[in-house]
Amino acid sequence: MTSKQQRLLAQLKTQKILVLGAGLTGISCVRFLQANNISCCLNDSRIDVIDKNAFAAEFPDCQLKLGQWQKQWLNEAEVILLSPGIDLLAEQLNEYINSECLVMGDVELFCQLSSNKIIAVTGSNGKSTVVSLLAHIGDKLGLNVSLGGNIGVPVLDQLSDEENCLILELSSFQLETLSSMQALSASVLNVSDDHLDRHLTLENYSEIKQKVYQQCDIAVVNRDDSFSYSKIDVNKQNFISFGVEQPVEGHFGLAQVKGELSLMFGSEALISQKELPLAGIHNALNYLAALALGQAANWSLTDMIACLSSFTGLAHRCQRVDSSDNINWVNDSKATNVGASIAAINGLFPTIAANNQLILIAGGDGKGADFSPLSEAIEQQVNYLITLGQDGDAIQSSANLTNDCCFKVDSVEQAVFKAKQLAKKGDLVLLSPACASIDMFNNYAERGQRFVTAIQQLQEAS
Numbered sequence: 001m002t003s004k005q006q007r008l009l010a011q012l013k014t015q016k017i018l019v020l021g022a023g024l025t026g027i028s029c030v031r032f033l034q035a036n037n038i039s040c041c042l043n044d045s046r047i048d049v050i051d052k053n054a055f056a057a058e059f060p061d062c063q064l065k066l067g068q069w070q071k072q073w074l075n076e077a078e079v080i081l082l083s084p085g086i087d088l089l090a091e092q093l094n095e096y097i098n099s100e101c102l103v104m105g106d107v108e109l110f111c112q113l114s115s116n117k118i119i120a121v122t123g124s125n126g127k128s129t130v131v132s133l134l135a136h137i138g139d140k141l142g143l144n145v146s147l148g149g150n151i152g153v154p155v156l157d158q159l160s161d162e163e164n165c166l167i168l169e170l171s172s173f174q175l176e177t178l179s180s181m182q183a184l185s186a187s188v189l190n191v192s193d194d195h196l197d198r199h200l201t202l203e204n205y206s207e208i209k210q211k212v213y214q215q216c217d218i219a220v221v222n223r224d225d226s227f228s229y230s231k232i233d234v235n236k237q238n239f240i241s242f243g244v245e246q247p248v249e250g251h252f253g254l255a256q257v258k259g260e261l262s263l264m265f266g267s268e269a270l271i272s273q274k275e276l277p278l279a280g281i282h283n284a285l286n287y288l289a290a291l292a293l294g295q296a297a298n299w300s301l302t303d304m305i306a307c308l309s310s311f312t313g314l315a316h317r318c319q320r321v322d323s324s325d326n327i328n329w330v331n332d333s334k335a336t337n338v339g340a341s342i343a344a345i346n347g348l349f350p351t352i353a354a355n356n357q358l359i360l361i362a363g364g365d366g367k368g369a370d371f372s373p374l375s376e377a378i379e380q381q382v383n384y385l386i387t388l389g390q391d392g393d394a395i396q397s398s399a400n401l402t403n404d405c406c407f408k409v410d411s412v413e414q415a416v417f418k419a420k421q422l423a424k425k426g427d428l429v430l431l432s433p434a435c436a437s438i439d440m441f442n443n444y445a446e447r448g449q450r451f452v453t454a455i456q457q458l459q460e461a462s
Contacts, residue, residue, distance in 0.1 A: 009113075013039075017079045022066065023085065025154055026081070069096075084171055108180055116162060119134060121167070121189065123190045124190055126286045144163050187289055189289055190225045192227075206228070217296075220241075221239050254281075263284065263288060280348050325425075327429060330429070336364075351428070358381055361415045361419065363435055364388070366434070386418055388408070
């Protein structure tokens with residue numbers, strides 16, 4: 001243990017610590033504190049989030065209160081370890097927190113304690129794909145890498161491995177309480193309407209995302225998305241850019257080389273897009289972002305290129321569904337916001353033959369998003385729109401399609417059945433909801449699996 005860690009842990013032992021939230025993050029905080037003989041209390045407003053008896057057996061020295069927020073604990077706390085899903089403003093908890101209290105998340109505590117190398121990724125869309133690709137490349141190159149933050153193992157559970165290079169996926173919620181990270185490279189991949197029910201405005205959401213650039217050596221920026229880098233001082237910040245156009249020297253982009261779209265580093269053609277397993281322009285940008293982040297962390301560009309073709313992507317993210325009906329079914333259930341669905345539509349549309357149709361299934365909990373940006377993609381590229389869920393009507397009303405091209409259903413199964421009726425050989429049926437799943441499902445994975453199962457059942461019945 002370093003002297004830095006010893007000093008901070010010794011300080012924590014003298015303070016009243018409250019862990020807010022008894023989910024995966026909160027429990028990892030309690031586990032870390034107990035392992036270092038630091039006492040704490042755990043509080044969650046949910047009554048049945050964990051088994052009280054099992055918790056008491058594993059953490060006998062930690063006080064636990066479930067079912068409501070403990071205002072006295074909030075007022076007495078000197079340090080609050082806040083789970084990212086808890087919105088202090090919405091829960092009206094700020095008024096009970098002492099002005100002297102230090103509020104931070106598990107990633108902030110990790111960064112204060114750790115000397116690990118870090119590559120950090122945030123953005124509205126594609127971050128899970130990019131960090132998973134980076135982890136895949138790192139493994140292939142024989143580097144000691146792991147995933148953390150908003151994905152993988154909680155970061156405090158990885159603190160003991162100081163030789164590790166941690167690939168951090170960071171949500172806007174985690175960035176709200178993060179200030180001590182010193183990443184080798186970091187990127188805001190893109191910014192679009194998401195979580196505005198919590199962040200209120202796109203400008204505020206963008207500013208929170210861009211906090212990551214204040215905590216890295218080299219910024220990797222999407223030059224096509226000004227909302228993702230507007231706070232960067234280009235005269236002071238070391239940065240590498242990526243985008244859809246031919247790049248200048250030292251930056252990444254795309255260009256036609258011998259009639260094929262290729263990933264480029266300056267004037268150097270790296271690899272043809274058709275050689276890569278993930279289709280679509282949005283995935284080409286994900287590849288470029290990962291290469292830029294890795295290169296900024298001193299990974300060999302040549303070696304990274306050799307690893308790309310073996311990465312098959314993430315479940316429920318633009319994933320083709322096997323079928324025997326000659327219809328192209330694509331499961332993009334992980335598209336939980338407008339920007340993700342626009343990226344899927346724009347990225348996959350060029351793969352459809354001129355005489356084929358795109359049928360979109362969308363809807364769910366929109367989290368306060370503005371659906372008007374989606375309407376342009378729908379108007380230009382979608383032939384039929386099938387909507388479901390809490391905000392399905394809002395998506396349909398914003399889309400400039402005739403009534404005979406729009407259909408409302410009550411379930412994923414009904415959506416698949418309707419799409420099957422509309423589709424002909426060669427058509428593309430895309431589940432890309434532009435919404436969260438919590439109005440109808442436990443999570444986006446359940447929604448995606450229901451979509452896949454419904455397709456399989458139709459195959460069996462035919």
